[in-house]
Amino acid sequence: MVKDFGGVRGGAAVRGVNLTIAEGEFFSLLGPSGCGKTTTLRMIAGFEEPSGGQILLHGRNMVGVPANKRDINMVFQSYALFPHLSVADNVAFGLRRRRVPKDEIHDRVDRILHTVELAEKADHRPRQLSGGQQQRVALARALVNRPRALLLDEPLGALDLKLRQSMQLELKRIQREVGITFIYVTHDQAEALTMSDRIAVMNGGLIEQVACPREVYERPATAFVAGFIGTSNLISGRLTTAGPEGGVIDLGDGQRITVPPSGAARTAGSDVQLTVRPEKITLTSGPAGDASRLRGTVSEVVYLGTSTSYTVATSTGAEMTVFQPNDGTASVVPGRGDTVWLSWATAHSYPLGATPAAPATSAAADRAVPDSGSLTPS
Template sequence: MATDTPSPPPAAGPAITLVDVVKDFGGARDGAAVRGVSLSIAEGEFFSLLGPSGCGKTTTLRMIAGFEEPTSGRILLHDRDMVGVPADKRDINMVFQSYALFPHLSVADNVAFGLRRKRVPKAEIRERVEEILHTVELADKADRRPRRLSGGQQQRVALARALVNRPRALLLDEPLGALDLKLRQSMQLELKRIQREVGITFVYVTHDQAEALTMSDRIAVMNRGLVEQVGPPQEVYERPATAFVAGFIGTSNLIGGRLASVAQDTGTLDLGDGQRITVPLRGARQPGATVELTVRPEKITLTTGPTDAACRVRGTVREVVYLGTSTSYTVRTATGTEMTVFQPNDGTAAATPARGETVWLSWSAAHSYLLTASAAPAPAAPQPADRPAAGPGSLTPR
C-alpha cells in the first residue's frame, strides 16, 4: 500500500487562505490585476473563481500555485505562509486548458511520469496509477497513446496525472475550454464526481457561469481585480449582491427607481409614470433614496391584463424568441426599461402575446432583490497604445 499520503489537516482549518492579496504587474492603466483579494477556501471544497477575461482570476490562481508572487498580502496553504515558496515546494498541482500529454507515452506512462521523477517505488507507482485510472474511468485505456483518445478522455488523463501525486489541493485553469459544448457539459459532471471521490480541494477558474453553477460548492465572482460576491451557487444566482453579479450570472432584469416609503422590512419603489411596486428591504434604506433592483426572467409572469400582484408593470412586447424549452419575451415598460421574460413551453403560460401587444409583467416581491454598488470602479477611458503587444513570453492577467 502507498505510504506517503499526507496527513489530513485539522478539520477546522481552511485549505487555502488569501489575505489582502495584491498583484501589480506595473504600467497597467486601470490599476493592479488583483486588488486586495481575501478568500478562505475550506478543506475538500470545490471552489470556483468566476469572472470575465481580465478580471484577475487566473492571476489569483497562479499566485496560489506559486507561478506568480503577490506584490503584497499573504497566501496560506493549510496555515503555512507560501509567499516566497517555489511552486515545486507547494503541496498542490495544477491542470491547464492545454493537456500537455506526452504523445509517445501510453496513458499509464503519462500518469506515472511525475511519480517516476520522484523515484517512487515501481510497485507503488503501478498501484497508484491503476487506482487513479479507475477513478477517472480510463482503466481500459491504460495502454493507449493520447492521440487515440477523445478530447474528454485526454482531459481525464491530465487530471489523473495531477491527482496521482496526491496533492493537498488541485488548481484548474479553464480545463474544459477546448471541448465542444456537449462534451464540456458531460465533463462538468465527471469533474464533480471525481472531486467528490478523491475528497481534495479543487480551485477552479472559469468564465462560464453555467459551469461554475453546475460544479461549485461556492463561487467567488471577480470583476476588475476585486471579489464582488462569494457564496453558494444558489445564493449568488438568486440573491446577487451587485449589478455586475446580477448581469454576469445568467440573465437578469435591472429596474431603477426611488424609494417612496419604507416600513420595517419592505418598501415602495416609485418607477415613474405612476407605477409603484413593493420591494423587500435587507438592511437600512432611507425614503427618497435612488436604488436598483434585480429580478430573474423566469420569476416573471406575463399576462394580457393587470393582476393583483404587489410587483407589476405595464409594457409592450418588442421581441419574441422561441428557445425550445421556453420562449423569451423582450418587453419595454411604460417607463422605458427593457425587461426579459422566460415562459416555459409546457402549456402553463398565462399568455402568448405577439410583438406589439400590451402586456403586464408581475412577480412576487420575494423575487426582487435590491442591489448595492459594484466593488470595482468603472473602466478607465481608452488611451492610445504606448507599448508593444504582448509577445509569446508575456504574462497577461485574465
C-alpha cells in the same frame, strides 16, 4: 493578496483578494477576461509572486516557495500529454521522477485510472483518445501525486459544448471521490453554478461576491454580479412609501414595484436599485396580484426550446426580459407588438447592496474570511 505588474503589463491585475478555502471544497474563481482570476491562480501555484499579502496552505506561507516545492498541482486547458507514452506512463511520469517504488506506482496509477474511468485505456496513446478522455488523463496525472489542492485553469475550454457539459459532471464526481480541494478558474457562469460549492465573482482585480451558487444567483451583492451571472433585469426607482414591511415604488396607472424589507434603513424618497430574474416574471393580459406589476409592449420574441424569451418595453421606458416556459401553462402567449402586464412576487425584487459581499456558508463548512490579506486553502 495583491499583484501589480507595474508598467510591464498594465499595472495591478489583482487589487485585493482575501479568501479562505476549505479543505475538500470545490471553489471557483469566476469573472470576465482580465478580471484577475488566472493571475490569482498562478500566484497560488507559484508561477507568479504576489506584490503583497500571504498565501497560506494549511498554515504555512507559500510566498517565496518555488512551484515545485508546493503541495499543489495544476491542470491547464492544453493537456500537455506526452504523445509517445501510454496513458498509464503519462499518469506515472511524476511518480517515477520522485522515485516512488514501482509496486506503489502501479497501484496508485491503477487506482486513479479506475477513478477517472480509463482503466481499460491504460495502454493507449493520447492520440487514440477523445478530447474528454485526454482531459481525464491530465486530471489523473495531477491527482496521482495526491496534492493538497488541485488548480484548474479553464480545463474544459477546448471541448465542444456537449462534451464540456458531460465533463463538468465528471469533474464534480471525481472531486467528491478523491476529496481534494479543487480551485477552478472559469468565465463560464453556467459551469461555475453547476460544479461549485462556492464561487468568488471577480471584476477588475477585486472580488464582488463570495457565496454558494444559489446565493450568487438569487441574491447578487452588486449590479455587476447580477448582470454577469445569467440574465437579470436591473430596475432603479424612488420609494413612494417605506417601512419595516418593505416599500413601494408607485408608478401610477395601477403600476407599482414592491420592495422587500432589508438590513438597510430606507425611508420614503430613498433611491433603490433592484434586480429581478427573467424567469421570476409572469406575463398576463391585465394587472394581476398585489405585488409588482408593470405594463409594456412586446418588442422581441425569441424561441429557446424549453422557454421563450420576451423583450418588453415598459411604460417607464425600461426594457425587461421575461423567460416563459414552453410547457403549456402560460396564461398568455403574446406576439411582437402586443400589450402585456408583467408581475412578480415581492421576494423576487432583490435590492442590490442590501447585504455585504462576504462569504456565505456552503455544504463543505462554515468559513470566516481573515483580515490578513491572505488566500488560504485550509
